[in-house]
Amino acid sequence: MIMANAAETLIPVTLELGGKDAFIVCEDVDVPHVAQIAVRAALQSSGQNCAGAERFYVHSGIYSTFVAQVVKIVKSVCVGPPLAGKYDMGAICLQGHADKLQNLVNDALEKGAVIVGRGSFGNLSEDAVDQYFPPTVLVNVDHTMKLMQEEAFGPIIPIMKFSSDEEAIKLANDTVYELGCAVFSGSQHRAKEIASRLHCGVAAINDFASNYMRQSLPFGGVKHSGFGRFAGVEGLRACCLVKSVVEDRWWPYIKTKIPxxxxxxxxxxxxxxxxxxxxxxxxxxxxxxxxxxxxxxxxxxxxxxxxxxxxxxx
Known part of the structure; x- marks a missing residue:
């Protein structure tokens, strides 16, 4: 809508839209360490993060171990009012968004997915329950499910296995959204190689969301995640109208002429x-x-x- 309205009078825009960020885990990682990062990547701000991790691709060699570790962490998460100071995760900001999240989960379950772990609710009042959604881990997911194609913007962790780097790259690129990605491997070179072939605007190697810590880096996506960048030199230039000036300088005994x-x-x-x-x-x-x-x-x-x-x- 913003782009359509801006187009009527040719107003330049920078669009930072939805995300469906991939989180790729190779078999040569420290599983407990990466599992903690994975859960943080999915549950931070109750999953309401444009560059939050929404699709988890884990190598088949460590898949079972990784899932078990993530489930263990998620089951320890208690959801409730953050100001109470005793809960791990807060509410869903948008009215009715919890229903959308549940619909995505239901669609996945109907197509064969399985819930293997959920967090718990704290002491919530009856009128506040609809504003919370428990962190949820699903397996047996695939790309026929809306959960793996539509932006969830919530605390859901769908985990899918892969057998080769090529397969992981193909799966990660199979989306209309391409904002960010995170790739984990014991080999820095391998992780960089995978990340370099992912169609996205922001990449993290053996880390997550560290881009936010460096405002000198441009931030933005491609495909339906938008275009243009904010932050960094590119972001500053996006807010400017650039003028090109050419000057015929004066030199003694030299004059510019048309041949x-x-x-x-x-x-x-x-x-x-x-x-x-x-x-x-x-x-x-x-x-x-x-x-x-x-x-x-x-x-x-x-x-x-x-x-x-x-x-x-x-």
Whole structure:
């Protein structure tokens, strides 16, 4: 809606929209360590984080161990009013959003997914229950489920296994959203290689959301996650209208002139001159540029010769 309205009067926009960020875990990681990060990535701000982790891809070699570790952590999470100071996770901000989250879970269950762990509710008043959603871990998920395609924006952890780096990359890129990603591996090189092939605007290697700590880095996504960037030099420039200024500087005894072959009326060899001039400036090799320069000088010398002047006068 913002883009449509802005388009009517050609107002420039930067759009930071939805996310469905992938969280990839290779088999050579410290599982307990990464499991803690995974749960934090999904439950931070009750999962209401545009760059929160929403799809978890775990190597088949550690899949069972990883799921068990995540379930253990999630089951210890208690949901309630944050100001009480005794709960791990707070409420859902948007009215009715808890129902949308439950619909996503229900769709996944109907298509074969299984809930393997949920957090608990604290002492909630009856009128406040609808504003909370328990952190939920699901397995046996696939990309036919809305939960793996639509932005959830809530504390849900769907975990899917992969067998190779190629498969993980293919799964992570299978979405209309591409804001961020996180890749974990015991090999920094391997994690970087995977992240470099993911279509997204923000990537974290063996970490999560550390980009937020560096305001010098641009933030934004691609595809349906939007375009343009905020923060960093790119973000500042997005708020500016850039003007290009070219100045003909004064030098003693040197004056900028249009070459004679291009002055009106143009010479017979003006096209050959223009072609050679372009080759001088943008030729692919030094030799091409040198040959073109020789031709430019040749044409100019012919143009300035007495015979050429007589011919033009006739």
């Amino acid at each position: 004679k072959p291009l002055q009106y009326p143009v010479a017979e060899n003006c096209f050959e001159f223009q072609e050679s001039l372009v080759e001088v400036l943008y030729g692919l090799s030094v030799w091409d540029r040198l040959r073109a320069l020789v031709n430019v000088l040749k044409i100019l010398s012919e143009q300035n010769s007495p015979a050429s002047t007589v011919k033009r006068n006739l």
